[in-house]
Every structure is written in structure tokens, then in C-alpha cells.
Amino acid sequence: MAVDINQIQEKIHVIIYAYPGEKRYILAMMQDLQKICNYLPREGLELIAEHTGVAFSEIYSLATFYKAFSLVPRGKYNIKVCDGTACHIKGSAVIIDQVFNSLGIKPGETTEDGLFSLETVNCLGACAIAPVLMVNEKIYPKVSSSGLLDIIKAYGGHVHENGKS
Amino acid sequence: MKTENHKFRKILVCCGTGCLANGSMDVFQALKENLGPDSGIAVETYVKATGCNGWCEQGPLVKIMPDDITYCHVKASDVKEVIEKTIKNGELIKRLLYRDPQSKKRFKSHHEIDFYKKQHKIALRHIGEIDPASIGDYLSCGGYQALQKAVGMQAAEILTQILNSGLRGRGGAGFSTGLKWQSCARQENSPKYVICNGDEGDPGAFMDRSIMEGDPHTVIEGMIICALAIGAEKGFIYVRDEYALAIQNLKQALADARSFGYLGDDIMGRDFFFDIEIIRGGGAFVCGEETALIASIEGNIGEPRDKYVFPTEKGLWGKPTVINNVETWANIPVIILEGAENFASIGTDHSKGTKVFSLVGKVMNTGLVEVPMGTTLREIIYDIGGGILKGRQFKAVQTGGPSGGCIPAELLDLPVDFESLAAAGSMMGSGGLIVMDDRTCMVEVARYYLNFLAGESCGKCVPCREGIRRMLEILTRICEGQGKEGDLELLEELGETLQIASLCALGKTAPNPVLSTIRYFRDEYLAHIREHRCPAGVCRKLTEFYIDPELCNGCGLCKKNCPVNAISGEKKEPHVISQELCIRCGDCINNCPFLAVKVK
Numbered sequence: 001m002a003v004d005i006n007q008i009q010e011k012i013h014v015i016i017y018a019y020p021g022e023k024r025y026i027l028a029m030m031q032d033l034q035k036i037c038n039y040l041p042r043e044g045l046e047l048i049a050e051h052t053g054v055a056f057s058e059i060y061s062l063a064t065f066y067k068a069f070s071l072v073p074r075g076k077y078n079i080k081v082c083d084g085t086a087c088h089i090k091g092s093a094v095i096i097d098q099v100f101n102s103l104g105i106k107p108g109e110t111t112e113d114g115l116f117s118l119e120t121v122n123c124l125g126a127c128a129i130a131p132v133l134m135v136n137e138k139i140y141p142k143v144s145s146s147g148l149l150d151i152i153k154a155y156g157g158h159v160h161e162n163g164k165s
Numbered sequence: 166m167k168t169e170n171h172k173f174r175k176i177l178v179c180c181g182t183g184c185l186a187n188g189s190m191d192v193f194q195a196l197k198e199n200l201g202p203d204s205g206i207a208v209e210t211y212v213k214a215t216g217c218n219g220w221c222e223q224g225p226l227v228k229i230m231p232d233d234i235t236y237c238h239v240k241a242s243d244v245k246e247v248i249e250k251t252i253k254n255g256e257l258i259k260r261l262l263y264r265d266p267q268s269k270k271r272f273k274s275h276h277e278i279d280f281y282k283k284q285h286k287i288a289l290r291h292i293g294e295i296d297p298a299s300i301g302d303y304l305s306c307g308g309y310q311a312l313q314k315a316v317g318m319q320a321a322e323i324l325t326q327i328l329n330s331g332l333r334g335r336g337g338a339g340f341s342t343g344l345k346w347q348s349c350a351r352q353e354n355s356p357k358y359v360i361c362n363g364d365e366g367d368p369g370a371f372m373d374r375s376i377m378e379g380d381p382h383t384v385i386e387g388m389i390i391c392a393l394a395i396g397a398e399k400g401f402i403y404v405r406d407e408y409a410l411a412i413q414n415l416k417q418a419l420a421d422a423r424s425f426g427y428l429g430d431d432i433m434g435r436d437f438f439f440d441i442e443i444i445r446g447g448g449a450f451v452c453g454e455e456t457a458l459i460a461s462i463e464g465n466i467g468e469p470r471d472k473y474v475f476p477t478e479k480g481l482w483g484k485p486t487v488i489n490n491v492e493t494w495a496n497i498p499v500i501i502l503e504g505a506e507n508f509a510s511i512g513t514d515h516s517k518g519t520k521v522f523s524l525v526g527k528v529m530n531t532g533l534v535e536v537p538m539g540t541t542l543r544e545i546i547y548d549i550g551g552g553i554l555k556g557r558q559f560k561a562v563q564t565g566g567p568s569g570g571c572i573p574a575e576l577l578d579l580p581v582d583f584e585s586l587a588a589a590g591s592m593m594g595s596g597g598l599i600v601m602d603d604r605t606c607m608v609e610v611a612r613y614y615l616n617f618l619a620g621e622s623c624g625k626c627v628p629c630r631e632g633i634r635r636m637l638e639i640l641t642r643i644c645e646g647q648g649k650e651g652d653l654e655l656l657e658e659l660g661e662t663l664q665i666a667s668l669c670a671l672g673k674t675a676p677n678p679v680l681s682t683i684r685y686f687r688d689e690y691l692a693h694i695r696e697h698r699c700p701a702g703v704c705r706k707l708t709e710f711y712i713d714p715e716l717c718n719g720c721g722l723c724k725k726n727c728p729v730n731a732i733s734g735e736k737k738e739p740h741v742i743s744q745e746l747c748i749r750c751g752d753c754i755n756n757c758p759f760l761a762v763k764v765k
Contacts, residue, residue: 023464027447031406054464059511064464065623066447068406084368085563085599086525088613094750098728122450124407125183125371127523128221128531137409139186145728145750 011036012044023049026062030069039073075110075117077155080134084123087130091144095131096120100150102159116157173209174252176200177228179293181217181375182410183532189225191241196227198225199248207254208252213302216379216414217371218293219533220280223263226491228275228293235275236261266529266551280530283549285511287334288372288495289535292379297414300421302383309427309577315390316433320502323394324350327497329505331517335361336453336490337568337594338670339516339583345487349477350395352485357397359388359439360481360488362405362458363411366450366568368617370597372489372521375533377404377411380495381418385441387497389427392439400441401481403458406448415443449622450567454669455488468623469474471751490595512538516582520593526563526600527554536581543577546600556760557602558702561685565594567614568674570681571607590681592674604755606703607686608693612640614678622671624730629672632663636679644704648694653683702764705749709765712753714739716761723753723762 014033019025026048040063049056063069077119079099083092097106099118103111110117126132129141133151140151149159178184178193193214217225223237229251236247239261250256262271263278275281278425295302303309303524315323328343349357361384365373377384382535388400404412419441422428428440449467451457457467459481478508480486496518500508509517516538522545525531529551537546542562546552553559561571564581570591572579579585583593601610615637624630639652660676683690692698699707712723712732719737724730733748734740742753742762 003430024462026464027461028445031445031447061466062447062464066449068446068448085566085597085610085613085618086531087367088368089526089599089601089605089610091751092757097748098750122366122621123368123370124182125365125374126186126221127369127371127525128183129186130525130531132186139182141183141186143318144726145752146726149728 008037009043010049012023016044016047016051021053021129023054024051026052026054026059026068030063030066034069037073039070062119073110073114076115077135078117078121079118081107082122082124082126082130082132082134083120084127084130086127087123087132090130092120092131094145095133095143095148098145099152102149103157113136114151116155170688171208171231171255173211174232175230176210176212176252177215177230177293179216179218179224179226180214181224181292181379183217183221183267184224184226185410187224188240192225192227192239192244195241195244199244200252200444206248206253207350210252213296214298215295216292216297217375217533218275219289219375220275220530221532221533222530223336226293228440233276235263235273235278237263249756274480280532280549280551283544284329284535285537286535287517288376288383288492288521289380289533290499291383292375292451295380297379297381298417300382300418300425303380307502308382308498309386309425311501312386312389313433315501316435316437320350320394320396323390323501326500326505327394330500330508331505331512331514331515332493332496332500332508333583334490335492335496335520335595335624337592338585339593342489342493345477345489346391346394348475349485349487352478354357354485356395356399356484357395358481358484358486359391359395359397359400360458360462360486361388361400361494362453362455362460362488362577363402363408364446364453364489365405365408365491365595366453366621367431367595367597369525369563369590370523370566370595370601372533372596374405374408374411376491376495376521377402377408378414381411381415382422383498384415384491384494385418385422385427387494388441389432389439390497390501391489393435393437395485395487398438398440398488400439401444401462402441402448403444403452403462405446409562412443412445419443430578449623450617451623451669451671454671456669458488459486466623468625469671470670492596513580513582515584520581520596522581522596522598524550524600524747525596526598527557527605528552528600529554538582539580541578541580542572542598545581546577550600553600553602557604559600560603560605561601561607563591563599563601563610563678564597565677566597567618568592568670568677569597569683570677571601571610572681590684591677604701604703604751606644606699606701607682608640608699609644609701609703611679611682612637612644615640615675616669618671618675626666626668626672628663628666629668629675632659632667632672633675635659636663636676640679643690643693644699644707646693646697646704646706648690650694652694653687653690656683698765700764702749702751702754708749710742710747710749710751710754710762711746711765712740712742713761713763716759718759718761720758721759726752726756728752
């Protein structure tokens with residue numbers, strides 16, 4: 001779900017100019033931008049280059065190096081399945097497959113209606129309640145294959161019978 | 166059962182991430198609402214949200230003082246009963262007390278329970294007892310007294326104390342903290358910097374998160390003491406992007422420390438200025454490597470550099486820098502206040518003090534555990550951890566995260582310290598202890614770690630960038646049934662190359678999970694390669710589940726929960742799995758109460 005750039009042009013400006021125009025604040029600028037826009041719009045990155053004097057190619061390098069950032073809009077509901085070791089041995093790979101079976105998206109992708117996107121994260125630090133997933137800020141403990149289907153339905157997702165598409 | 170009828174009660178609700186995910190905030194709110202000023206209860210009550218108690222398995226946890234009651238699995242719907250019975254009348258609610266699965270006995274206080282009894286808390290000493298957002302709480306349990314003492318000491322004295330304590334870095338490398346500080350103090354270049362590495366990236370580890378969330382002031386106090394000793398004016402706490410609550414609590418703690426005069430100008434009456442800034446990480450495991458972290462603070466991508474010159478000499482912006490892990494910082498105030506000898510009296514000859522472990526995986530009591538160095542793996546996993554879940558068999562314990570190795574059952578009596586773990590082909594690392602059972606495939610675990618590292622490699626050096634990828638290709642083939650003779654030898658050869666030639670520890674230690682699993686579980690690899698069979702039933706192309714008709718009593722649990730309706734059978738008759746429909750998700754074998762579902 002792309003955000004209307006014209007509407008938030010001013011907002012982007014405020015976010016970026018809240019920091020001094022120095023290289024070391026670029027990471028923080030990008031984090032604030034990601035939070036508000038749900039991705040890093042090109043216009044935002046160009047403004048960062050302008051404000052800090054750092055070459056656009058280097059800004060691009062930073063934006064693609066760190067996993068917190070997305071250059072394409074994330075879904076309204078961003079599903080983060082934890083694939084940390086504890087979650088992994090308790091079946092997170094199965095959960096990731098189930099998301100594909102139900103919604104047709106792989107990690108890094110967004111559904112066509114812009115409702116859901118999927119990411120795997122490396123450890124949410126909630127290992128004792130593995131396997132864990134987050135939908136936006138909400139954490140779901142001890143998720144099972146059938147539990148996942150309930151979660152998706154709760155957010156208005158359409159799931160095929162038998163969990164298979 | 167009654168305890169005394171006290172005039173006041175302090176109620177501590179665990180609001181660490183684990184308990185929060187299980188609904189502890191609802192419990193906290195319900196308590197606050199029902200114990201408000203209009204509640205009409207004669208007892209004076211204080212409800213506090215604390216950091217992680219460590220026993221995430223039993224959460225949400227609620228402790229009631231001074232009765233010293235610990236209630237487990239508390240729900241918001243239990244709150245009215247807790248207030249009526251326990252708060253008003255001092256009565257115990259038995260069903261909320263912890264019940265030992267073996268003895269069936271119920272325990273009133275967490276002090277009586279093995280999980281806590283056998284621990285020795287230094288880094289975690291305050292967590293679960295105080296409200297992390299309250300500097301008042303920190304002060305009332307001795308907070309900033311170490312700083313008070315340090316301010317009256319000579320810099321050299323402080324350095325000697327840290328050196329004599331024997332404290333070694335808790336982030337993984339285990340380098341002598343005292344030597345690191347001394348080396349930086351000697352430098353004449355300025356300004357100097359103090360950094361806290363809170364970029365806890367090892368999957369399965371959450372020790373640092375709990376400390377930053379649950380007791381942020383202990384980290385801050387440790388850093389101020391270091392700044393005093395080495396002559397620094399600016400500090401940074403680099404926190405992983407995913408740790409929102411930790412960032413929030415650290416921000417609050419810094420603001421409070423400033424208003425109380427522990428940060429800023431003229432700290433505690435000395436001509437000493439120091440302040441700390443929080444940097445949020447961007448989601449990159451490699452930024453846990455100290456030179457990559459420094460590059461990241463500078464505004465560059467997190468690429469490590471070669472360390473023929475250490476950060477203590479040329480670190481952040483080329484200046485002398487001390488960078489230590491969160492848990493290392495948490496130990497500093499205790500060493501200064503209680504003295505080096507006290508700290509050095511705990512642990513083994515070369516590994517002093519305690520270590521916090523995140524005990525997770527297929528173990529009964531998952532959570533955070535702090536024990537003296539030298540405690541054996543068996544004691545941690547069985548005495549504290551309560552043994553393996555669901556009566557399954559122990560297979561291995563993975564220590565040290567993606568840099569570590571898997572330790573088999575034969576070595577369960579290994580004492581946990583830096584040298585012993587390294588000799589077994591693993592390492593201490595940051596403290597992740599992932600317990601694995603017979604349903605874990607060691608080949609797949611090796612593949613998993615390499616897949617993780619392939620995504621996290623910064624790409625700067627060839628051995629890591631290309632080597633991990635090639636090793637991953639081989640392991641993926643093996644897991645899909647396309648392993649060849651010679652694969653294991655090739656993996657060993659590649660592994661050796663990475664260990665020798667990689668630029669930083671990410672690449673150098675990347676082969677460890679592979680090499681240690683080949684060392685101890687070679688047969689499992691050979692089953693995959695030669696027999697196209699995954700004995701643990703994990704690698705889906707090499708797995709077939711079936712139900713043993715001798716053990717199946719037709720309870721129907723598997724059939725009910727199968728996400729693809731692949732199981733058929735009449736009530737009380739042995740059930741059958743359809744191999745065409747089965748997607749190998751493992752829900753049936755994981756949940757069968759009779760262990761009737763098996764791997765072919």
C-alpha cells in the first residue's frame with residue numbers, strides 16, 4: 001500500500017531535517033522514514049542525500065545493507081516470522097511455508113491487495129515462547145500451523161480450505 | 166493456606182517480552198485498576214511492572230511481597246480472585262502456584278524452586294525485582310553506590326580492580342576486560358569513547374535484551390565508571406533495531422540519570438563530564454562485530470576491518486575506544502562495590518564470575534539462567550532446565566550461536582567455561598544454549614546456520630562471501646536427497662579455508678556448526694547422503710511419518726489438528742497417514758501423547 005507522496009512531502013522533510021546534516025545520522029533518518037512511510041520512498045532518500053551531502057549511491061548502499069529497510073511498500077499487516085534458532089527447531093520453517101500456502105507470498109513479498117507482507121527475522125528475543133511471529137507490533141507465542149490460519153483470518157485474510165492454495 | 170496479614174503489599178508483574186506476549190500487560194492493567202485509590206482495600210499496595218524474570222515458560226509471572234509468593238500463568242481473569250484472597254486475606258491460591266511435574270508438589274516462593282535456587286545472579290540481580298523505568302527503584306537497591314565509590318578512587322585503582330576480578334568479555338570473544346580498559350587508558354589520543362554493544366544478534370539469545378529492558382541503569386553505571394577510568398566524555402549504546410522496549414527503557418533511564426546528576430557536567434562533584442547517546446541498529450548481524458559496529462555508528466555500512474590495530478588504540482572516528490557487551494557492563498558496578506576478590510572467588514581458574522544463558526529449545530524450563538562458570542551442561546539442562554520436553558531424548562545442545570558448535574550427550578558433564586567449550590569444538594559465545602532432541606536434524610541445523618550467515622555476510626572478503634555460499638549449496642543438496650560421496654570431505658576442506666582466511670570472526674567461525682556436527686553426528690550425514698533418509702524426520706523430501714498401530718489408541722488428536730486432513734481413522738481404532746496428502750509439517754508426531762507417530 002503506497003503512501004501518497006505529495007501528502008507527506010512535508011512530513012518527510014520534517015523527519016529528515018530534524019537531524020543535523022551529517023553522515024552519522026543517516027541510519028536514524030532512515031529508521032524514522034521507514035516507520036512513517038512503511039518503506040523508504042526514493043524522494044526521501046534523495047532528500048537525505050541533499051541534506052547530508054553524501055552521494056546518492058552511498059545512501060542506496062546503506063538502504064540496501066540494513067534489513068530494517070524496504071524499498072517497496074510493506075503490507076498493511078507485516079507478518080514477521082521469527083526464524084531464530086529456537087523458533088527454527090520448533091517449526092518456524094513450516095509456518096513460513098504455511099503462509100505461502102495460504103497467502104501466496106514468500107519472505108520479502110506483499111500480497112496483491114497490499115494487505116499482508118511477509119518477512120523472516122533472525123530473533124525477536126522471545127525464544128522461550130517459540131515459535132514466535134509478529135503481526136505489526138503484536139507478538140503471537142507458540143504458533144502452530146493451524147494457529148497461523150486463525151491469525152490470518154483474524155486480520156481479514158482469505159485462506160483456502162486445507163491450507164493449500 | 167495463609168501467610169501473614171500484612172499492612173502493605175508490593176505486587177511485581179513481569180513485563181518482559183515473553184510475559185508480555187502471553188498477556189501480562191492485561192494482568193498489570195487489571196491489577197492497577199482494581200487496586201486504585203478508590204478500591205477501598207485496607208492494604209497499601211504498589212503494583213510494579215518489572216523486567217524479565219527469566220522463567221518465560223511459566224509466565225505471566227506475578228510476585229507478591231513481602232509474602233514471597235510467586236504465581237504462574239496468571240490471567241487477567243484471575244486478578245479479582247488474587248485481590249480477594251491473597252491481597253486482602255493473605256490466602257494462597259494453590260492452582261496458581263508452580264507445580265513440579267515430577268514430585269507434583271506445589272511451591273509458594275520462587276526461591277524454593279530448582280529453576281531459581283541453583284542460579285547465582287550478578288548481571289541479572291535486579292531484574293524482576295524492580296521497575297526498570299524507575300531510577301528510584303534502582304537507587305533503593307544500592308544503585309549508583311558503585312559510582313559513588315569509583316568517584317573517590319584513582320583511575321589506576323579502578324583499572325586494577327577490573328583486571329584482578331578476572332572479568333572476561335561476555336559478548337563471545339572472552340577477552341580480558343581489565344586489559345582492554347588499561348590499553349585504552351594508556352592512549353594519549355583524545356577524545357576517547359565508551360560503547361555498549363547491544364546488538365545481540367545470535368538467534369536464540371535474549372540475555373542482553375532482558376538486561377537493557379529490565380535493569381538499564383546497571384549498564385549506564387558501568388559505562389560511567391569506565392569513562393572515569395579511561396578519561397572519556399562520550400558514550401554510545403548501540404541497540405538492535407528490533408528491541409523497542411529496551412530502547413524505550415534506556416531512553417527513560419538516561420533522562421533520569423541526567424536529572425539526578427549521574428550524567429552530564431560535574432558528575433558527583435568531580436570535574437568530570439560524560440554523556441551517552443543511543444544508536445538504533447539497522448538490522449545487520451555483522452554489526453555485532455566491534456569494528457563493524459563502529460563503522461555503523463560513523464554512518465557507514467557495517468563492514469568490519471582487519472584488526473592489526475585494535476579499537477582501544479584506533480576505534481570510533483580513529484580515536485581510542487572501549488567497546489564491551491551489555492552483560493559485561495552489568496557486572497562492573499558489582500565488582501567495584503564488592504571488590505575484585507569477591508567476583509574472582511566465583512567460577513573457575515580462567516573463567517571468573519557467572520554467565521547468563523538463554524536456555525531454550527526442547528527443554529522444560531525455557532528462559533534465562535545465570536550460573537557460576539564451571540557449572541556443567543547437565544546441571545543446567547536437567548537440574549535447572551527440568552530435562553527434555555515431552556519425554557523425548559536429548560540429542561545435542563548448541564552453544565555460541567552461529568559461531569558455535571553442537572555438543573552431544575557424551576559431553577553433558579562438560580563444565581561451562583571458555584576453554585572447555587572451545588576444546589569441545591564449540592565456544593561460549595554470547596550465551597545461547599539451544600537444547601535439541603531426537604526430532605532435530607543436525608544436518609538441517611548446520612544448513613540453517615549457514616543460510617543465516619550467508620544472508621548476514623557483509624560481502625567484503627572472498628572466503629566468507631563465496632565460501633559460505635558454496636558450503637550452503639552442498640548442505641542444501643544433502644538435505645534434499647542429492648548428497649554425493651566426497652561432500653563431507655569438501656565441507657571440511659572449505660571449512661578450514663574459511664577459518665584461516667576470513668577477515669573477521671563471522672567468516673572465521675562460520676564453519677563451526679558444520680564441522681562440529683560432522684564430528685559428532687557423521688552417521689546422520691551419511692544416512693542423508695547414502696540412504697536418502699532423515700532419521701529425525703525433518704528434511705521433508707527424506708521423511709515419511711507413519712503411525713505405529715501397536716501404540717495408537719485412536720484418540721484422534723492428530724486427525725483433528727492435521728492442517729491438510731491427511732489422517733484417517735475411527736475413534737479408538739489405530740489411525741493412518743496418507744502419504745500423498747501429508748505435507749510433513751510434523752504437528753502429529755510433535756503432539757501425539759503416546760509417541761505413536763514415528764519416522765520411517
